[in-house]
Amino acid sequence: MPHTYIKRILDARIYDLAVETPLDFAKSISTRLDNRVLLKREDLQPVFSFxxxxxxxxxxxxxxxxxxxxxxxxxxxxxxxxxxxxxxxxxxxxxxxxxxxxxxxxxxxxxxxxxxxxxxxxxxxxxxxxxxxxxxxxxxxxIPPYDDADVIAGQGTVAMELLRQHPANIDAVFIPVGGGGLAAGMAAYIKFVRPGIKVYAVEPEDAACLHAAMQAGERVILPEVGIFADGVAVKQIGEEPFRILQDTIDGVITANTDEICAAIKDIFEDTRSIAEPAGALSLAGLKKYVAEHGVHGQTLIAIDSGANTNFDRLRYISERTEIGEQREVILAVTLPEKPGAYRTFCEDLGRRNITEFNYRYASDSAAHVFVGMQVAPGGSDRRELVTRLVDKGYQVLDLTENEMAKGHIRHLVGGHAPVLDSQLGLEERLFRFEFPERPGALVKFLNHIAGRWNISLFHYRNHGSAFARILVAMQVPSSELEGLYTFLDNLPTYRYWDETDNPAYQLFLA
Missing domain, CATH: 3.40.50.1100 (Rossmann fold)
Known part of the structure; x- marks a missing residue:
């Protein structure tokens, strides 16, 4: 039973090497969320993680x-x-x-x-x-990273410190989960010493092995996991952690990449330190909990579990932060192709900060503009902006949640593909690929697809993440479409999505 871990945690003699980390008040995020938010600073350990x-x-x-x-x-x-x-x-x-x-x-x-x-x-x-x-x-x-009683007990000392540092009321603690060692050790201690505190495990949406196990009532193996938050990219929750967590947590919260990036920014603004994606995960879960439950005036604690990230990854994190905070909206707006249309459109936007404005001539009658704008967080300002533009007669498509638009379209300059020769029976099909980023990975990918069909569009951008994202259009004879999909299904280690019907592609590239 989880209570057997209490003695193990109390007996852990680790402080000749590990340090007791501070529990810091996060002033900015507390004010914004109208709750008292504290961060347990495990990023300040000698190896920058718990x-x-x-x-x-x-x-x-x-x-x-x-x-x-x-x-x-x-x-x-x-x-x-x-x-x-x-x-x-x-x-x-x-x-x-x-x-x-x-x-x-x-x-x-x-x-x-x-x-x-x-x-x-x-x-x-x-x-x-x-x-x-x-x-x-x-x-x-x-030496297991999480599925071991002594490892779990060592991680549980985080909770021992936390409760000693904050003897006053605590409403909820949010803990990141990969294999589950930290969450298991902390939850076992918290629920034994102060059972009234709610404990929530937080996972990335694309690596939610604990969430899947809780739903199934047993450990399951995810077919694949996203690796943006590489510190928690685990396909199966640990056996011993799962045994403990089933009886000690109050729920599992999942966060997407944009929400994690926004939490990294939040931590930076309050501490001037840069958390790794897994390190900011629990704060992303805390924010989601506040938004979904509408809580106010509570004391909420997130574990800043680590700060080991590549510097060049910050470019990608920065890009996604504004959307994760719901501070940027991305729209496709159709304007009449006539003099003065752009000036009128900009006037109709009002005094808003434009973050992106992309256009290329497509026809004599209409212009499709890709525009990014800053909006107030929360979603209502975004909806009001779209409604106002529609009321003024514009055709508006909100692309803020469109992954291809965020990752590729906003970086492409060019325009529509020429009309294909119908006599040749060719079709242009668009695909988005993801695969692990490492030296030689792009060349290996090109070797897989080159020489089979004509490539009519290719977009790759190294954004410092642990995986590569590529957008590829291929001109394929109608008679070979079935063979194309069979080929793609059998590509090793490459995930793909058919984006041919994506409205962002149809408006700006098709």
Missing amino acids: KIRGAYNRLLQLNDEQKARGVIAASAGNHAQGLAYSAQHLGIDATIVMPRTTPAIKVEAVRGYGGHVVLHGDVFDEAAAHAQQLVTERNLTY
């Missing part, structure tokens, strides 16, 4: 023979750094298997702490399988 707690606590339990043989772990980065740093402190050799998609800052940090890095696979589960193979081959002791 993972040092569990890793060090587990190493302290090893006997001399195990220490002499060395240890191994699989990790997307933060457990790797915590283990390497702890092992170096204790004089133990550490091998870390990391996914090839792990941000370089984490890989180099592990090496800097004396760990031997093996890069294998694109997600954590592939790295974990390889680590288990090396355990057998090299007779090493495996």
Whole structure:
């Protein structure tokens, strides 16, 4: 039962290496949400994440023979750094298997702490399988990142500190979840010591393994996971964490990429520190909870779990933040193709900050304009703007939630494709692809698709994320369409979406 962890947590002797992190009041976000929001600053640990707690606590339990043989772990980065740093402190050799998609800052940090890095696979589960193979081959002791009682107890010390630091009323605590070690340790302690506090687990929408398990009543394996929040990109919740979490959490909240990016900005504005996507995840969940339940005047705590992110990823995060905060609207507006139409349109927009304005001539009768504008958060200003433009006679399509529009159309300059020769029976089909970003990945992708059909549009942009996004149009004979889709279905590791009917494509590119 979860209460058995209380003694383990109290007995964790980790503070000669880990530090007690502060519980900071987030003034700006508190004012905006009309709740008292506090951040538990695990990004201030020596390895910039909470993972040092569990890793060090587990190493302290090893006997001399195990220490002499060395240890191994699989990790997307933060457990790797915590283990390497702890092992170096204790004089133990550490091998870390990391996914090839792990941000370089984490890989180099592990090496800097004396760990031997093996890069294998694109997600954590592939790295974990390889680590288990090396355990057998090299007779090493495996140190799990989350599915281990001593690791869970080490992470549970976050809750022990939190409740000691804030003895006054706490309404809810929001905890990020990947494999579940941090959430399990914290939830077990909180529910035993102060059961009236609500505990919510927070996951990315595209890696919600705990949410799926709670719905099914048993652990399930997700067919694939998104890796933007690489620190929590896990296909299956840990066995022991799931056993604990079933009885200790009050719910699971999921957040999308834009919401996570907005939370990164929130943390920066209050602390002047930059959280990694997994580090800001729990704040994204907290904000969603406030919005959905309409709570006011409560004390809410989020765990800022880490700050290990590549600097070049900030460009992508910044782009998506305004939409995640609902501070930007993206519209496709049809104007009459006549002198003065643009001036009239800008006047009709009022005194709004325009963030994007794209146009290319398409016909003599109408112009399709791609326009981005800042709006007040909350959604009502966005709806009022669209309604006002429609009332003035404009045809308006809201593309704010259109992934292709956000990721590709706003960066493309060109115009409509020429009309295809109907005698040749050609059709232009548009596809959006995602695949793990690593050196050589783009060339490998091109080698897969080149030479089969004529490529009529191609857009790729390296935005510093852990995955690549590509937009491709191909001219395909009608008789070969079935073969095209069979080919795409069999591409290894490439997810794709048929965007041919996407209105953003039809308006600006088709």
